[in-house]
Amino acid sequence: MDILIIEDEPGIYNFLKEGLEEEGYNITIASDGIKGVEKFFHAKPHLVLLDWMLPGIQGIDVCKEIRRHDKETPILFLTAKDTVKETIEGLRAGANDYIKKPFSFEELLERIKIHFRNKQEDEILTLGEISLNKSSHQVFSKHKEISFTQREFALLEFLIRNKGKICTRDEIIDKVWNISFQYDTGVIDVFMNSLRKKLNLDKENGYIKTIRGVGYIAND
Template identity: 65%
Template sequence: MKILIVEDEIGIYTFLKEGLEDEGYDTLVASDGATALKGYQEWQPDLILLDWMIPVIDGIDVCNRIREKDTTTPIIFLTARDTVEDTIKGLRAGANDYVKKPFSFEELLERIKIHFRNRQQDEILHLGNIEQNLTTYEVKQNGKEVKLTTREFDLLAYFIQHKGQICSREDIIKNVWGIDFQYDTGVIDVFMNALRKKFDMKQNGYIKTVRGVGFIASE
């Protein structure tokens, strides 16, 4: 597996490169946004570790540009920007995960493994007239393709895999994001609103809100 490290601090990217290569991953380092985009296009990494505050083109813009063409490659922000607003902005840009500096390498490694495992599933899921292919990353409603971001895709899959069960906000954060968020789980609402708009799901659609608890998917 190939991991693109986008980081301009030599101490951090050296630490990451050595640690990940010790774990058997191939790595490529880019110290600015323009080099990161070139490396992504030419090297086609399996996962991207992306700092926000990098020269030339910032991390948010890099993430947005990649997501214009690629909704499947996992992107993990690795940044000192640590407010709730920053995290939501990063996730809205299409990132799969958001790790705040300083970080534990062991925790980061586990998150990387989770994202790789999520990509290795082979299954077609159904929810009413929605069909989701976990292998090709295609999603259709009534036979018509629906474009989702990576996080929206993962969130939809989690709901379908737990049809008929109430999914608490805490469980969603833990299982979809792969971490325990230390702030308001209201970030989920951002993605729920996007999903409902893309599938034209109203409050009484396939994924219903269970007030004070979370959500439930049913047909």
């Protein structure tokens, strides 16, 4: 799992980086608000640790900017601010949690694990800039929600789950349509054309490529 730490105090972010890397997390650091926003959209982390008081732009504004485009990634505020008003402000901006400085590393680690468990329960699958939330039955492309029929959703889910593997038309009919007898697989092309159109994907160079005479393959 990848964690982005947006924090301007070297003593804190180095301490967090060392401790979290020992726990097996991949860490990216941004030391001001502007770089934090840039690195979030570049690195696409699974969770953000965000300081409230930052150079450039404040943490509360970083949180709002992230939430304008991403509603799913957990954001945990690390801050010395602890009034009810400020806590509410942070949560309304889109934060998932609020940890007061100074904090116990063990407590922070446990909170991170809880949010990762919650995220895994949502079961979010990704393909490049496309994300599919199995629990909420939502699909986002470039941070915009796209409406799919149940069959289109199931087809996209199957392709993403088998990312990097050629999915034959017979496999798709069997697994997505749940039809085990001989069936006209040409119907898949109709649904694939609709799926690509909604996601604005190029037929040959997009995330989902056609393997002529065989099927399809999804790749980031």
